[in-house]
């Protein structure tokens with residue numbers, strides 16, 4: 095008898111060579127934090143990004159955002175403008191620094207930070223005598239934000255951007271890779287991301303000096319002395335050589351994963367766009383999404399919940415779109431600039447299973463269940 099297996103939203107997918115890089119680390123006893131896999135992984139990422147950027151492999155994407163904000167000089171009491179429609183890890187590091195996140199709602203073309211609201215927030219800040227210190231913009235679900243518009247605002251007001259590319263490794267904006275499009279970029283290799291080291295992240299810096307500053311802070315801020323000397327507070331944020339080995343294997347399959355995830359999106363779109371209750375997020379001209387997760391927007395909260403429950407009954411994981419930060423209990427005191435877009439997406443949107451390891455049988459099973467709830 096056939097037993098139906100659980101389908102996850104986005105599960106790790108190994109390419110095959112990860113274990114040989116990890117074995118090499120064992121064989122050469124590079125178990126202690128740093129080692130050749132860390133350098134190798136950083137070089138692999140740098141050549142993939144095909145730019146002059148310098149990459150520091152870190153323990154998580156969250157750590158990378160924390161260091162990025164610190165490198166931009168964000169400190170206690172500063173205001174930082176942050177996309178509201180995102181995962182909490184985009185905003186939490188602002189709090190670690192004692193700064194104030196101000197949340198900016200989304201526009202409807204990419205579901206990312208609204209340039210209009212961003213500019214209003216900056217102008218109001220300047221009028222009050224408090225210019226925001228930085229902007230955290232997110233390529234959510236792999237879809238690039240409106241890079242040109244955000245960069246223009248950043249240049250006009252002289253406020254640097256942290257490009258949260260945690261979900262968008264393998265995405266492009268006008269042929270340029272996401273992660274390289276702002277002052278500082280970050281990646282995540284968490285278990286559910288498009289490639290994973292089980293846990294990890296990276297900071298993408300404009301030059302070697304900035305990278306070395308990040309590495310310094312990430313390794314407990316040890317000054318150059320034979321003993322342990324510290325003039326700054328540091329962190330333990332560097333990636334381990336073992337995990338970087340997994341990363342090297344995963345870099346060999348990144349493009350394949352992008353193709354497979356884009357295939358999932360096309361499959362869902364082909365099978366489900368005939369239903370008037372469902373719509374998909376299209377790529378604007380010049381935008382290339384890695385389609386980390388395929389997201390649908392339904393016509394109502396009730397439709398979304400009907401689909402989610404029907405899938406759950408069949409042991410298939412799906413998830414409402416991110417709950418915007420400005421309505422999260424932890425951030426409800428913070429200032430926000432809203433237009434209803436992200437709250438509407440949160441009410442009616444659903445992430446469908448999107449792993450690069452889904453089979454055609456899985457995809458058919460999922461779309462059949464969804465179709466039944468819509469007829």
Ligand SMILES: *Cc1c(COP(=O)(O)O)cnc(C)c1O
Nearest residue numbers: 154155156181183184260282284
């Ligand atoms: C996953 C994620 C992060 C954080 O990455 P971790 O490696 O899990 O710390 C940051 N921002 C977004 C948008 C993410 O999805």
